[in-house]
Amino acid sequence: MAIPVLYSFRRCPYAMRARLALQSAGITVELREILLRDKPAEMIELSPKSTVPVLVSNGKILEESRDIMDWALAQNDPEGWLNGYDPDLVIECETKFKDALDKYKYASRFADVNPQDQREIAAEYLQKLDKILNNQPCLSGVYFGYNDAAILTFIRQFANVDRGWFEAQNWPKLAKWLDNFLQSERFSSIMQKYPVWQAGSVPIYFPEQQ
Ligand SMILES: N[C@@H](CCC(=O)N[C@@H](CS)C(=O)NCC(=O)O)C(=O)O
Known part of the structure; x- marks a missing residue:
């Protein structure tokens, strides 16, 4: 299975919650750090509404942070995050x-x-x-x-x-x-700083492998 891609912006609270859930679920993604004022054409094409976060996995596009959380935790929920979900x-x-x-x-x-x-x-x-x-x-x-x-x-x-x-x-x-x-x-682990992604950049994987 191809590694999912996450378009993300470090300080966005929606992208932060998606990264928290991906990290808890232990799902590795290729993280593409973007600038809100200069969004990559690749992301706009995939998600014309173009808010972050956007997750792309095997052709499936998730463009709502809670959908990304739900998608990650449905696969793996080792910390029991879904217990007590309100x-x-x-x-x-x-x-x-x-x-x-x-x-x-x-x-x-x-x-x-x-x-x-x-x-x-x-x-x-x-x-x-x-x-x-x-x-x-x-x-x-x-x-x-x-x-x-x-x-x-x-x-x-x-x-x-x-x-x-x-x-x-x-x-x-x-x-x-x-x-x-x-x-x-x-x-601190979800707030690491990454260089802004451009087509052809060396992939950055998140969560970082220990
Ligand atoms: N409902 C969306 C909201 C995401 C959202 O609004 N993200 C902001 C950044 S914090 C954004 O991308 N805004 C678009 C822009 O500034 O161009 C979600 O839950 O993912």
Whole structure:
């Protein structure tokens, strides 16, 4: 079977969650790092909507990050990520929370948007996560799993908008959960820097072989 190809962008939270799942499933892909402002023609041809991540495997094209996660974990789920998977919690992150995050982070791109109001909307979701984390160490239960991987990368983005404000809020479990992830080997291994891919580049394989 040909090695699947993943078009990816290091800092994209959707691409990050796909890399987390591929790594957990132990599925090796050829990683093609792209620039959002200069997407390779090969990727646009395969996926005209051209968002990252895009995974191509034996002619099958997956262009939604959760589809890539599901595809990887259906083949191999050694850490039991699918146990405790809560699609509603993940979808709320991608819709209501992400919408508020974008308006908070990029307020000037929207007409009539008050970033503080948007931060409050996003914070409601974060309070909900903090409550869950009051009863269990991870959003998937005892262990890091699907919910954590699918949600953490967006919370990281939110926290980075104004670190001082984020740290001053009363969500200790959430802050600890984020911090544990940012300090983890798991995170550093999916955040390796790779040169931008061009046709003819030497292939880069991910996860890196130990
Ligand atoms: N629903 C998609 C969203 C992916 C997405 O929006 N990715 C962003 C980067 S973080 C993107 O590629 N945007 C297109 C662009 O900036 O041109 C998924 O889950 O994969």
